[in-house]
Amino acid sequence: MRVYLCEDSVDGIFTGVYDAWASRLGHDNVKLLAQSGEVYEPELFCEYQRVETDPEKAGKVLKTIRNRISEYAAQMLIRACCSADEEKADDIYRFIVLGLNMGRRTSDQLSDPHVMSIFEKDRQVGNEAHHYLGFLRFSRVKEGVLFAEFEPKGDITAIVAPHFADRLPDENFIICDRRRRKAAVHPAGDQWFLTEVSEELLQKMEESSDRGDEYRNLWKVFFTSIGIEERRNEKLQNNLLPKRFRSMMTEFQIYE
């Protein structure tokens, strides 16, 4: 068994798929693992091989998926790549193997465990991204920049950014994933792009993000007065807005 260790990104995993396929070892004799660090608990009788991420190879894989399976499946797989689960890479490989035989119907083949797994990861990532479309909070940094930070489970910065670029075309904004130290940057009237963020830069941003913004306070006033006391239901609130989202949300930040 040969295990391909690929970088935890869309390009990394798709390159892994390419290499594993090209090895001609047979599908049963290869395994993919999305892991950038060391392997702490190597399995017996396994040979580990690190995959060099190659956008060209990844592009070929993506093109094949689009042509031979479906655009929908491509979307599913890309989102699954963003999932925080380490097992995803192998499921993606199996999905593609099955897909090249079955074609468009693959994504409906929910009785297949790998398809089911991709389906679930796609849904999970999609749901989280959808949550953040609402729960993300911008605050004004002094130089007329809107700054938002979040700590999503999945790597969804690139999924949520287009929504905000479409919505706020004339604004400078930065959406920063604190956990992964990466950010989507959107200059007013221009295309957005992904970039890495250093610790110092993040700190600087957080300090200069304007805590004295009067609209932060107005929003809190609104948030409090819009609730109906007679219908108080914290359990429902917790179900619909889990606590892990709240630390980054203006209305739940009591101390400024």
Next chain:
Amino acid sequence: MCYNMENKHMFAILAREQYLIIDRMVRNMVLQERLSLEEKLRILSDAAKYDVACTSSGVERAGNGKDLGNAAACGICHSFAADGRCISLLKILYTNECVFDCKYCLNRSSNDIERATFTPEEICTLTMEFYRRNYIEGLFLSSGVLRSPNETMEKIVQTLQLLRVKYRFNGYIHCKAIPGASEDLIEAAGWFADRMSINMELPTAEGLKALAPHKTRRTILTPMRKIQLGIEESRAALGMMGGNEGAYRVTQKRLYESTGGRLGTSKEQRGTISEGTLKLLEEGGIPGKPGNEKRSEGTGAHSQRNTRSRTEQTDILREGESAAEEVLLERAGNRMLRPDKLGAARGFAAAGQSTQMIIGATGESDYQILSVAEALYQKFDLKRVFYSAFIRVNDDSALPEIPGGPPLLREHRLYQADWLLRYYGFEAEELLTEQKPNFNVFLDPKCDWALRNLEQFPVEVNRADYFTLLRVPGIGTRSAGRIVRARQNGTLRFEDLKKARSGAETGYLFYYLCRKDDVSCEDRGELHYESTAGAERPAEAVQGRFHDLSAVVFVRRCSIWTV
């Protein structure tokens, strides 16, 4: 015109209270100047919170690359308040001054409370700044009645115009129509708003008379009809802008199929039926159930209209916006106002129309409420009917005392039934009858229905059509669709359903896979017998036969019912 007469009547009542009102207005004007934006926001959001709708769904509109905002068809919730209700829009009143004296309302004219009025500029700034920070999806603007319905509606239109034209806001706007306001003003609002709504307030005309003396069925239904016509015209001339489909289309489709697909012919016929229902609604009775013929006519016209609008849409888009305006004018025979350019690009209330009813303030049964809702879906093409559990905010002898707090569970059951009406192909009469006019609060309406109709189960998942699958407790629209797609690739077994999260856990009693190796024919007969007997004590009937964990889930649900 009808609404003018209503206004006269209203002003006669007002004359008696004139002194009090003027006195308070002067007092408030002095106060107003001292109110900060924060205080106004607190007062006017507090006053708006009893309006239920906070949905931002129903319209898909991409950003235009320049102006602030877009709209997502699925709607986006931005926060959840301490009562667990979604916050998606900046929900405020323009003013909580009100000349109406509705007994259930906090803002009634006879209440001595803090009053405030926004300026249009203030509303625009708040909306824009909140939107930028991703606090909200858009604006929900309602209002108390300031001096007269027309004057209030004018202020609302003015605010929306400012927001759309000067501030170039491209996000979502939900606008309330004021009962008794002139048709022109309501139409103007519709061109700026994504959703329009006017509250039914109470399900029956008597209830309305008793609790809202300044409102009548007519002053509510006339604007509602006006908005409906606006939406229809806009659909016909501009196409399905923002994907604005009828909310009742799913059930309509089922009814259409079950009547053998007979097509209706003319729009006029539909018009007369609608007028008839309008009359029925006004007179306050439960609207009569339309016969099958009428229903299929409605559906036929609906589908015809779709194809027509699609072809016209492509023509129109080619000719540009100005042409679209001309078509609108021509079609409407100058009845419609000329929409501004932005309006033409957005359509008229593209996210449709909604309304809300207060539950539990007057003595209606669930059956009456649900029948009214069904009539509104069928005849007024509403997108949503909202139900609002009555909260006793005023100490008035006309209002009931509710010791257990607002009837939240009843409200919940009505919402569940409402979904069954719109997406599951149910009719109000299947769920409730005059003999059984109220829902069992311990059991959801679909489960309740299934237990009363056990002869329709078990269902064979591999063959049953979509609408039959939808009737199985535990299976919803998504999983039914998933089952229909997945079974094209092979026979489904129970394990597959479980894996596909198809709701099999809750629905195990009801669908039973007709496979030889799972269960013998005798067993199937026995099950049928047991489940029929189980209508009385379903928990025991199931327990004896299934040891599967999945069945236990259903048993647990039923055990509440048997207690």
